[in-house]
Amino acid sequence: MGLTAQSVKLESLRDIYEIEKNDKQYVVALAGNPNTGKSTVFNYLTGLNQHTGNWPGKTVVSARGQFKYKNNEYILIDLPGSYSLFTASKDEEVTRDFLCYGNYDTVVVVADATCLERNLNLVFQVSELTNKIILCINLIDEAKKKNIKIDKEGLEKELKIPIVLTSARNGQGMKELKDLIEKTSQIIEEETEKSLYFNQDESIREKISEDNYNYANKLKQKYVKEDVNKLNRDKKIDDIVTSKKFGIPIMLALLGLIFWITIQGANIPSQILADLLFGLQYKLDKILLILGVNDFIRGVFIDGMYKSLAWVISVMLPPMAIFFPLFTLFEDLGYLPRVAFNLDHLFKRAGAHGKMCLSMCMGFGCNAAGVIGCRIIDSPRERLIAVITNNLVPCNGRFPLIIVLSAAFFAFTGSFVDSIIPALSITLIVLIGVFATLSVSYLLSNTLLKGIPSTFTLELPPYRAPQVGRIIYTSLIDRTIFVLSRAAVVAAPAGAIIWLLANIYVGELSILIHMANFFEPLGRAIGLDGFILIAFIAGFPANEIVIPVLLMAYMSTGTLTDFESIDSLRQILISNGWTQLTAINVMLFSLLHWPCSTTLLTIKKETGSLKWTLAAFIIPTGIAFLVCFITANLYRIIW
Amino acid sequence: MKLADVGVGKTVKVKQNSAHDYLKERFLALGLTKGADVEVLRKGPKNNLTVYRIRGAMIALRNEESSLIEVL
Numbered sequence: 001m002g003l004t005a006q007s008v009k010l011e012s013l014r015d016i017y018e019i020e021k022n023d024k025q026y027v028v029a030l031a032g033n034p035n036t037g038k039s040t041v042f043n044y045l046t047g048l049n050q051h052t053g054n055w056p057g058k059t060v061v062s063a064r065g066q067f068k069y070k071n072n073e074y075i076l077i078d079l080p081g082s083y084s085l086f087t088a089s090k091d092e093e094v095t096r097d098f099l100c101y102g103n104y105d106t107v108v109v110v111a112d113a114t115c116l117e118r119n120l121n122l123v124f125q126v127s128e129l130t131n132k133i134i135l136c137i138n139l140i141d142e143a144k145k146k147n148i149k150i151d152k153e154g155l156e157k158e159l160k161i162p163i164v165l166t167s168a169r170n171g172q173g174m175k176e177l178k179d180l181i182e183k184t185s186q187i188i189e190e191e192t193e194k195s196l197y198f199n200q201d202e203s204i205r206e207k208i209s210e211d212n213y214n215y216a217n218k219l220k221q222k223y224v225k226e227d228v229n230k231l232n233r234d235k236k237i238d239d240i241v242t243s244k245k246f247g248i249p250i251m252l253a254l255l256g257l258i259f260w261i262t263i264q265g266a267n268i269p270s271q272i273l274a275d276l277l278f279g280l281q282y283k284l285d286k287i288l289l290i291l292g293v294n295d296f297i298r299g300v301f302i303d304g305m306y307k308s309l310a311w312v313i314s315v316m317l318p319p320m321a322i323f324f325p326l327f328t329l330f331e332d333l334g335y336l337p338r339v340a341f342n343l344d345h346l347f348k349r350a351g352a353h354g355k356m357c358l359s360m361c362m363g364f365g366c367n368a369a370g371v372i373g374c375r376i377i378d379s380p381r382e383r384l385i386a387v388i389t390n391n392l393v394p395c396n397g398r399f400p401l402i403i404v405l406s407a408a409f410f411a412f413t414g415s416f417v418d419s420i421i422p423a424l425s426i427t428l429i430v431l432i433g434v435f436a437t438l439s440v441s442y443l444l445s446n447t448l449l450k451g452i453p454s455t456f457t458l459e460l461p462p463y464r465a466p467q468v469g470r471i472i473y474t475s476l477i478d479r480t481i482f483v484l485s486r487a488a489v490v491a492a493p494a495g496a497i498i499w500l501l502a503n504i505y506v507g508e509l510s511i512l513i514h515m516a517n518f519f520e521p522l523g524r525a526i527g528l529d530g531f532i533l534i535a536f537i538a539g540f541p542a543n544e545i546v547i548p549v550l551l552m553a554y555m556s557t558g559t560l561t562d563f564e565s566i567d568s569l570r571q572i573l574i575s576n577g578w579t580q581l582t583a584i585n586v587m588l589f590s591l592l593h594w595p596c597s598t599t600l601l602t603i604k605k606e607t608g609s610l611k612w613t614l615a616a617f618i619i620p621t622g623i624a625f626l627v628c629f630i631t632a633n634l635y636r637i638i639w
Numbered sequence: 640m641k642l643a644d645v646g647v648g649k650t651v652k653v654k655q656n657s658a659h660d661y662l663k664e665r666f667l668a669l670g671l672t673k674g675a676d677v678e679v680l681r682k683g684p685k686n687n688l689t690v691y692r693i694r695g696a697m698i699a700l701r702n703e704e705s706s707l708i709e710v711l
Binding site: 083084086114115116117118121202205206209210213214216217220234235238239242243244247248341342343344345348354378453455456457458459460461462 | 656658659661662663664665666667668669670672673674675680681682683684685686687688690693694695696697698699700701703704
């Protein structure tokens with residue numbers, strides 16, 4: 001059976017694989033095993049910033065970019081990594097289908113120089129589909145460090161396809177790659193139908209794989225020289241990092257350390273930003289006064305929009321700008337798959353998939369991204385569990401709230417020992433999230449989503465030295481733009497609305513107070529108050545605004561204060577009746593409550609089911625109310 | 640002998656891959672074909688996962704999976 005567009009009747013899918021282009025443009029596809037640096041090659045060529053990281057399955061949807069070389073324009077498609085064109089997890093299907101039905105002019109198969117034998121299998125398969133193929137042996141710098149030598153000329157002669165040795169992250173060999181792309185794109189291939197020989201008989205395919213691999217092994221023996229001692233470097237690190245005894249403790253210690261650095265580092269930039277932004281507010285206010293703008297409009301703009309914008313930036317940005325570069329360092333190092341390795345037994349017992357760990361890690365950045373990341377999980381049942389529970393990992397929008405509140409309420413004197421407590425409490429919050437994830441997974445897989453755990457294969461990629469400078473630079477810029485745009489798009493309008501609600505009166509009280517009074521009993525029951533619930537509801541489009549909205553709501557009813565330090569934040573909250581219980585419960589509620597609107601839309605898109613989208617809303621919300629109800633009552637009994 | 644029963648530090652050769660369907664395909668893609676060398680590197684927490692060196696890459700498998708590989 002030939003696997004072609006016609007035989008599978010995928011006419012309707014053609015649009016996706018027909019990349020629109022003009023005569024001067026060529027389509028270049030990047031394929032390859034997972035984690036060989038395709039995205040790095042992509043970024044280098046296009047100048048774009050596709051997320052990179054050292055773990056298999058990071059790219060689950062194809063990215064698209066363009067570059068010019070000499071007189072031609074190239075459209076570059078970064079395909080999700082795949083081991084073979086025959087195994088089909090959801091992300092690998094994208095690659096297979098594109099290579100079978102897509103209208104590309106060249107395929108660049110990116111291979112890992114340190115693991116060539118395994119990578120060649122895919123090269124053989126792709127060269128069966130097309131002769132417009134380039135083998136890009138990437139990570140040649142890593143190979144050099146490990147004393148691996150590759151005889152390019154010999155291999156080229158043997159395989160009869162052009163080969164280039166590259167190190168995409170420092171640009172080595174990239175000009176040569178562009179030259180090859182230029183040359184290969186000009187080749188006019190006979191209009192044959194691209195087809196991949198797929199025999200129903202497993203034993204025949206087994207024989208083909210065997211032959212492929214025997215050949216790959218022969219090529220490796222002949223053209224690749226390795227140094228066995230250097231190969232054992234990763235093994236030695238992994239003997240400790242993934243050991244039975246130290247694996248999990250090391251992981252927790254690292255997590256705690258990252259939080260500690262984040263809290264310690266965020267304070268000063270927070271203050272600088274606040275001084276700057278609130279200083280500017282004062283001036284803006286004056287200008288509007290001089291211009292004779294009336295009080296109401298001035299209120300909407302300055303006290304509503306500008307102030308919440310300033311709050312989001314000064315409170316939310318610094319922790320993000322520190323946490324994410326640190327997290328990315330570990331990601332680039334190759335640590336995430338080790339985390340999945342260490343925790344697999346827990347996920348297995350919960351009836352979930354070990355790779356859920358990876359989608360959860362993506363959830364730290366953004367739950368919507370985490371939900372899409374669940375595509376690396378092959379079994380539909382387990383993917384659904386991962387999708388529904390992803391929200392129980394605190395994302396970009398909620399992390400700052402947790403960080404700021406734990407810094408405000410759990411650090412007292414500023415001594416070193418004291419500074420550890422907030423870091424510990426955040427780690428604890430994350431662990432509660434993980435525990436909730438596991439519990440929900442367990443419940444789901446024993447009720448609505450019954451089934452046995454599916455198969456599991458996890459590659460532990462070689463450790464790679466992260467490019468510290470580049471990571472800090474790009475993820476700082478990345479996060480800054482992200483936070484700023486969210487602040488502008490969501491926080492400013494929300495600020496205006498809240499200000500209006502606080503300043504339009506119905507009877508004796510403002511609308512905001514009426515609303516807060518309505519929610520007050522429910523809020524009280526779970527150790528919060530009416531304003532906090534309103535802030536969380538207002539945070540539905542973006543969780544970043546929960547704290548700013550809350551402060552605005554509080555301040556509109558009492559004294560107006562600007563952000564000066566974490567301490568002034570605590571003062572405002574305490575004067576509005578907060579206790580440590582309130583802080584704990586706000587953190588827990590933030591961790592556990594409903595997903596934001598973007599995440600819900602993504603869940604709807606990924607599952608295609610309204611029922612599961614609803615479940616993804618109800619389950620965490622239920623847990624949030626239940627847990628906060630319990631802590632509130634426990635607190636009242638004990639104190 | 641099954642791959643799952645091989646002790647840490649030993650290197651064995653694949654005799655037969657008895658998995659089916661999707662998993663079989665995955666095994667083949669990873670290079671677990673007849674005659675392939677597999678080195679047992681380490682057991683993870685709770686003896687749940689074992690790391691193997693297969694075709695130069697480190698791959699972790701659960702016991703359920705590694706019992707489907709017959710080795711010499």
